Amino acid sequence: xxxxxxxxxxxxxxxxxxxxxxxxxxxxxxxxxxxxxxxxxxxxxxxxxxxxxxxxxxxxxxxxxxxxxxxxxxxxxxxxxxxxxxxxxxxxxxxxxxxxxxxxxxxxxxxxxxxxxxxxxxxxxxxxxxxxxxxxxxxxxxxxxxxxxxxxxxxxxxxxxxxxxxxxxxxxxxxxxxxxxxxxxxxxxxxxxxxxxxxxxxxxxxxxxxxxxxxxxxxxxxxxxxxxxxxxxxxxxxxxxxxxxxxxxxxxxxxxxxxxxxxxxxxxxxxxxxxxxxxxxxxxxxxxxxxxxxxxxxxxxxxxxxxxxxxxxxxxxxxxxxxxxxxxxxxxx
Numbered sequence: 411x412x413x414x415x416x417x418x419x420x421x422x423x424x425x426x427x428x429x430x431x432x433x434x435x436x437x438x439x440x441x442x443x444x445x446x447x448x449x450x451x452x453x454x455x456x457x458x459x460x461x462x463x464x465x466x467x468x469x470x471x472x473x474x475x476x477x478x479x480x481x482x483x484x485x486x487x488x489x490x491x492x493x494x495x496x497x498x499x500x501x502x503x504x505x506x507x508x509x510x511x512x513x514x515x516x517x518x519x520x521x522x523x524x525x526x527x528x529x530x531x532x533x534x535x536x537x538x539x540x541x542x543x544x545x546x547x548x549x550x551x552x553x554x555x556x557x558x559x560x561x562x563x564x565x566x567x568x569x570x571x572x573x574x575x576x577x578x579x580x581x582x583x584x585x586x587x588x589x590x591x592x593x594x595x596x597x598x599x600x601x602x603x604x605x606x607x608x609x610x611x612x613x614x615x616x617x618x619x620x621x622x623x624x625x626x627x628x629x630x631x632x633x634x635x636x637x638x639x640x641x642x643x644x645x646x647x648x649x650x651x652x653x654x655x656x657x658x659x660x661x662x663x664x665x666x667x668x669x670x671x672x673x674x675x676x677x678x679x680x681x682x683x684x685x686x687x688x689x690x691x692x693x694x695x696x697x698x699x700x701x702x703x704x705x706x707x708x709x710x711x712x713x714x715x716x717x718x719x720x721x722x723x724x725x726x727x728x729x730x731x732x733x734x735x736x737x738x739x740x741x742x743x
Contacts, residue, residue, distance in 0.1 A: 453475060641728070
């Protein structure tokens with residue numbers, strides 16, 4: 411039997427329903443048992459009562475009451491414990507090749523397009539399930555402190571210690587981490603530099619969940635953008651700097667201003683294509699860099715190279731490898 415736990419919600423878990431959060435952390439806890447714990451006030455969020463549908467925010471603290479060992483173990487329908495599938499030597503080598511930077515506190519990875527960060531329905535292979543490969547000489551697994559969409563490539567940070575997870579999570583929660591994304595969009599945003607301040611919300615379209623613009627009931631979502639290069643009015647290389655970290659925020663914002671991200675059929679439909687490029691269906695959104703200040707005052711800055719499918723598009727469109735100047739240098743953030 412475990413004791414009471416006070417667990418802080420990480421940046422990567424923002425917007426997660428409380429019941430799904432429990433399913434991820436305590437997979438052996440049944441839904442019925444969780445509902446009873448919620449009804450009796452044994453589970454609390456930031457000291458207050460909560461429901462299974464409560465949406466969590468980074469930095470919130472979940473009170474987890476004493477649980478028996480069965481609630482801490484994932485169980486197959488047969489009753490046999492479900493252990494993570496061991497990583498092969500080849501998989502470990504591939505994972506370690508993703509490392510962009512490593513020190514005593516942080517590991518920065520170059521996440522490839524198509525790799526999910528966390529598990530979900532039908533997702534058996536994900537970064538969260540393979541973090542043992544990045545333990546090196548430490549006894550504890552590194553921790554995810556933020557997330558990227560499955561189809562978005564680029565920089566993602568891991569905290570190597572609990573202390574590092576705390577200050578990294580705080581940096582993302584307080585919006586002091588500067589995250590810059592590169593994208594290719596269909597069309598050219600007008601004006602070439604600006605701010606998109608458009609609330610968004612999750613909604614069901616048929617049997618699928620989708621994020622939509624919702625100025626009445628949506629959550630604040632703010633993105634700065636800057637056109638770095640453009641090919642007439644057909645396409646543009648756009649740098650994006652989100653001040654908030656909502657699910658699919660950049661994809662929805664780009665589509666809402668009439669320039670969907672190349673390959674983003676979910677939010678751009680047939681418009682998310684560029685004449686002459688053929689059937690490029692891969693999402694052209696890349697987490698190019700992260701910059702944040704450490705507790706000791708030093709600055710961590712990590713940059714990820716373009717993935718192969720975006721590099722090919724860059725060459726086809728004749729875009730330079732680097733911007734001539736800081737895309738956001740003249741913006742008043």
